[in-house]
Amino acid sequence: MFRFCLLLALCAGPAFGAMLDGPVRVIDGDTLEISGERVRLFGIDAPEHDQRCTDAAGRPWACGARATEALRDLTKGRAVRCSGEEQDRYGRLVARCAVAGRDLGAAMVRDGMAFAYRRYSLDYVAEEGQAKAAKRGIWAGTAENPAAVRAGARPVQAAPKGCAxxxxxxxxxxxxxxxxxxxxxxxxxxxxxxxxxxxxxxxxxxxxxxxxxx
Structure with missing residues (x-):
């Protein structure tokens, strides 16, 4: 049974607390869906879905697709629990998520499948250092920061507020x-x-x- 608990603040404003748990559908390397609710993993930034990186020999590989598969492997057939207090501009819950107590964000960064998202948090910098030292995943060769990839993409058409x-x-x-x-x-x-x-x-x-x- 899916459970979604929304704790609304008594005062006006965007702040709220939410917990989700249950089976998931993986959207990409840092986004999940639980019972129809989109969740953006807190503190990490995975390669964009179509992004390509290079390995130690300079050969291109589909790091974006691999990051998606890595998150799918971590969650397949398992219940995921997420807890967050904010939404991003797309209406997704920004949350820490875990499987049997294992932090998914930490696992993705440690395995070299995502960057520590320093713009918003320094929580996974240590895991990123471990991945770099071991040359795992995106650190085996070169990888462009996903934020830079997004910045170079075609500008997104402006949407009416709240209706994207x-x-x-x-x-x-x-x-x-x-x-x-x-x-x-x-x-x-x-x-x-x-x-x-x-x-x-x-x-x-x-x-x-x-x-x-x-």
């Missing part, structure tokens, strides 16, 4: 894209042709649109 889901009409029909989806950044919305923005997945589905991954 893109409703796109294509040869596949009426498809919606979530902010973490692979094709989100390159998908452009033209409201003149009937395309639109949605605030929630439930709203998109009720309007007859289906997720790009369905």
């Amino acid at each position: 889901i893109k409703g796109n009409i294509s040869s596949r029909g009426r498809i919606y894209h979530l902010p973490d989806d692979r094709s989100y950044a390159k998908t452009r919305i033209n409201t003149a042709t009937g395309e639109r923005w949605f605030c929630t997945e439930a709203e998109a589905r009720a309007a007859g649109w289906r997720h790009a991954g369905d």
